[in-house]
Amino acid sequence: MAGKTLYDKLWDAHLVTEREDGSALIYIDRQIIHEVTSPQAFEGLRLAGRKPWRTGASVATIDHNVPTTPFKSAAEIVDDTSRIQVQTLQDNTKEFGITEFGIGDVRQGIVHVMAPEQGAVLPGMTVVCGDSHTSTNGALACLAHGIGTSEVEHVLATQTLVAKKMKNMRVAVEGDLGPGVTAKDVVLHIIGVIGTAGGTGYAIEFAGSAIRGLSLEGRMTICNMAIEAGARAGMVAVDQTTIDYVEGRPFAPKGEDWDKAVDYWRTLVSDADAEFDAEVNIDAADIRPQVSWGTSPEMVVPVDGMLPDPQAESDEVKRSGMQRAYEYMGLKPGVPVTDIQVDRVFIGSCTNSRIEDLRAAAEVAKGRKKADSVKQVLVVPGSGLVKQQAEKEGLDKVFIEAGFEWREPGCSMCLAMNPDRLEAGEHCASTSNRNFEGRQGNGGRTHLVSPAMAAAAAVAGHFVDIRELDRA
Amino acid sequence: MEKFIRQEGLVAPLDRANVDTDQIIPKQFLKSIKRTGFGPNLFDEWRYLDEGFPGQDSSQRPKNEDFVLNQSRYQGASILLTRRNFGCGSSREHAPWALMDFGFKAIIAPSFADIFYNNCFKNGLLPIVLSEDNVEALFRAVEGKEGFRITVDLEQQQVIPESGEPLSFEIDEFRKHCLLNGLDEIGLTLNEADTIRAYEARRAEREPWIFQ
Ligand code: SF4
Numbered sequence: 025m026a027g028k029t030l031y032d033k034l035w036d037a038h039l040v041t042e043r044e045d046g047s048a049l050i051y052i053d054r055q056i057i058h059e060v061t062s063p064q065a066f067e068g069l070r071l072a073g074r075k076p077w078r079t080g081a082s083v084a085t086i087d088h089n090v091p092t093t094p095f096k097s098a099a100e101i102v103d104d105t106s107r108i109q110v111q112t113l114q115d116n117t118k119e120f121g122i123t124e125f126g127i128g129d130v131r132q133g134i135v136h137v138m139a140p141e142q143g144a145v146l147p148g149m150t151v152v153c154g155d156s157h158t159s160t161n162g163a164l165a166c167l168a169h170g171i172g173t174s175e176v177e178h179v180l181a182t183q184t185l186v187a188k189k190m191k192n193m194r195v196a197v198e199g200d201l202g203p204g205v206t207a208k209d210v211v212l213h214i215i216g217v218i219g220t221a222g223g224t225g226y227a228i229e230f231a232g233s234a235i236r237g238l239s240l241e242g243r244m245t246i247c248n249m250a251i252e253a254g255a256r257a258g259m260v261a262v263d264q265t266t267i268d269y270v271e272g273r274p275f276a277p278k279g280e281d282w283d284k285a286v287d288y289w290r291t292l293v294s295d296a297d298a299e300f301d302a303e304v305n306i307d308a309a310d311i312r313p314q315v316s317w318g319t320s321p322e323m324v325v326p327v328d329g330m331l332p333d334p335q336a337e338s339d340e341v342k343r344s345g346m347q348r349a350y351e352y353m354g355l356k357p358g359v360p361v362t363d364i365q366v367d368r369v370f371i372g373s374c375t376n377s378r379i380e381d382l383r384a385a386a387e388v389a390k391g392r393k394k395a396d397s398v399k400q401v402l403v404v405p406g407s408g409l410v411k412q413q414a415e416k417e418g419l420d421k422v423f424i425e426a427g428f429e430w431r432e433p434g435c436s437m438c439l440a441m442n443p444d445r446l447e448a449g450e451h452c453a454s455t456s457n458r459n460f461e462g463r464q465g466n467g468g469r470t471h472l473v474s475p476a477m478a479a480a481a482a483v484a485g486h487f488v489d490i491r492e493l494d495r496a
Numbered sequence: 497m498e499k500f501i502r503q504e505g506l507v508a509p510l511d512r513a514n515v516d517t518d519q520i521i522p523k524q525f526l527k528s529i530k531r532t533g534f535g536p537n538l539f540d541e542w543r544y545l546d547e548g549f550p551g552q553d554s555s556q557r558p559k560n561e562d563f564v565l566n567q568s569r570y571q572g573a574s575i576l577l578t579r580r581n582f583g584c585g586s587s588r589e590h591a592p593w594a595l596m597d598f599g600f601k602a603i604i605a606p607s608f609a610d611i612f613y614n615n616c617f618k619n620g621l622l623p624i625v626l627s628e629d630n631v632e633a634l635f636r637a638v639e640g641k642e643g644f645r646i647t648v649d650l651e652q653q654q655v656i657p658e659s660g661e662p663l664s665f666e667i668d669e670f671r672k673h674c675l676l677n678g679l680d681e682i683g684l685t686l687n688e689a690d691t692i693r694a695y696e697a698r699r700a701e702r703e704p705w706i707f708q
Contacts, residue, residue: 040688040692040695041688041695043670044669045668045669046668046670047668049691060526063529064529064531067529072682080707080708088526089527103527105527105550105551108527108529109527109529146706154587155586155587156585156586156587156611169611170611171614172588172589172592172614172618173588173589174615174681175614175618177682178682178685181685181686182682182685182686182689182692183696184685184692186670186685188668221514221580221581221584221609224581224610225610254609256611276705281704285703285705288702320514341513341579341580344513345513345514348512439586440523441523441526458518458586460516460519461519462522466522466541
């Protein structure tokens with residue numbers, strides 16, 4: 025019998041019961057809750073007179089709606105509907121006895137930054153959240169994926185989820201990454217190769233020497249965008265980097281439990297003879313810094329390339345998608361990527377707002393200035409703790425001196441539910457994960473890039489190859 | 497949840513691939529804490545010429561007359577026909593809520609994004625996967641005849657166009673059962689509370705830190 029994949033092991037360990045029709049009940053160890061996708065779930069519990077199954081399994085915070093300018097209470101949020109959601113989460117967590125890292129708490133932040141930072145996500149766990157980028161947490165070798173609001177309610181009430189086993193895919197990136205090539209470029213490249221539906225129905229394990237060489241933060245950036253490749257869950261096997269990351273975090277096991285946990289966690293790797301339903305092999309040397317040009321994350325090109333010609337695309341549906349994207353983006357095929365002018369820059373989101381992302385951006389910003397043509401550069405840390413750490417290292421000063429804005433933690437311009445947004449027609453170099461029409465503001469045009477590339481675009485006023493920054 | 501057994505209705509064709517949930521219901525409408533009332537803002541950026549915001553009276557807004565759902569021949573449609581990877585992007589359940597609130601009962605496409613597909617079933621909305629060829633043929637039939645109607649028979653797992661052969665589709669048994677009977681999934685799961693507790697006891701033995 026073939027060995028098991030990491031995903032097989034996680035699935036088996038959480039199987040509560042299998043039903044005759046092939047669906048299963050899996051146990052959920054941790055649920056992360058935020059203000060946008062939870063109100064209707066709590067309402068459902070109340071209407072049915074149900075209580076949460078295990079309140080300790082859930083942790084809540086506010087992120088999607090919060091302003092990134094300082095505020096001290098919900099009452100200070102100007103937008104009515106945002107304020108109501110933030111307030112509603114406060115009320116609900118209180119009523120149901122769930123821990124919330126709320127306003128003014130240094131632990132508050134983007135769900136997928138806060139949870140691993142607290143050690144609320146541990147290897148071997150099943151983790152869900154009413155947010156598709158929950159896949160981020162798979163970097164810690166857990167089965168983590170987004171769910172809808174009805175499922176949020178289901179998990180609250182039963183601590184389980186009705187699920188069907190996904191298929192196994194392995195994406196192996198072997199070799200050394202070139203200079204200026206970051207985790208973000210790796211994942212954008214992968215999506216460019218397999219497409220935005222390439223991973224649909226699969227759990228993807230990211231493997232290979234280039235992935236193992238990444239920090240845990242870098243692995244989170246990769247797993248974060250598994251969903252942009254169509255896969256609900258992405259994951260990386262346990263190694264020493266995983267264990268070092270978890271040790272000492274507030275929710276991590278201690279003492280004897282720690283040793284026992286580490287012994288178990290070390291088994292969370294795919295067996296050598298495990299079989300995958302699909303395998304993709306990528307040579308790290310082929311990956312160059314990436315820039316997305318269109319309205320789907322698969323529309324990416326290397327920064328030293330040209331915008332692609334739709335006529336060269338043989339698939340009719342794809343071709344018309346490209347044509348529509350060109351129209352929306354106000355761009356033309358054949359133009360060099362570095363000719364695209366940038367109006368605003370956003371450095372943040374659950375993809376790239378951890379400390380090493382801010383360090384990478386600051387390294388570029390240091391001693392340089394924002395181009396006059398760039399209207400605004402927002403730097404939004406992923407959590408209060410990331411912000412604190414960055415300030416300890418003086419990164420805030422570097423940004424401010426460069427003419428960037430240093431903000432409070434939250435999702436911010438990643439989805440523009442708060443006041444941070446693009447005006448129609450503006451091009452934005454963004455470290456977030458989605459470049460859909462209107463994502464960062466009605467009519468706004470998003471280009472997905474790494475933090476260093478975003479900072480470089482801010483300085484130059486257009487995209488530049490980070491490897492040639494000083495010559496640009 | 498309402499039962500879904502059979503649905504006969506007018507078909508609206510949305511000829512785009514990769515329609516994402518940001519498009520289905522733009523984020524400014526996610527701030528509601530209710531499950532209803534999203535219908536007027538379904539596909540908001542495509543349906544209207546101005547920028548929508550919550551709480552506005554959408555009947556007074558300038559419409560994009562070219563957009564398919566604004567065309568008179570598709571008024572009252574209850575079945576949406578569309579292209580591959582429908583519902584990609586964010587996990588917001590507001591997307592199926594908006595589609596249902598608008599009046600759609602079933603969606604036909606060559607493929608759906610996973611989370612969206614899942615979310616549909618929780619709300620009694622039926623996503624139907626047909627082959628690219630069958631979808632293409634339906635597009636031609638719908639465009640070719642004003643008022644083209646389809647019957648969806650869940651029991652038989654068939655899409656029956658008003659002209660032409662019935663088309664079979666696959667569906668998970670459990671989901672079919674829940675839809676046909678309008679079952680509350682949480683109630684069903686709680687019937688197995690003892691099994692869940694027994695599982696927890698085993699886990700707590702092996703991984704006590706999970707339960708601290
Ligand atoms: S940062 Fe963006 S992608 Fe991440 S959770 Fe917030 S809105 Fe979603």
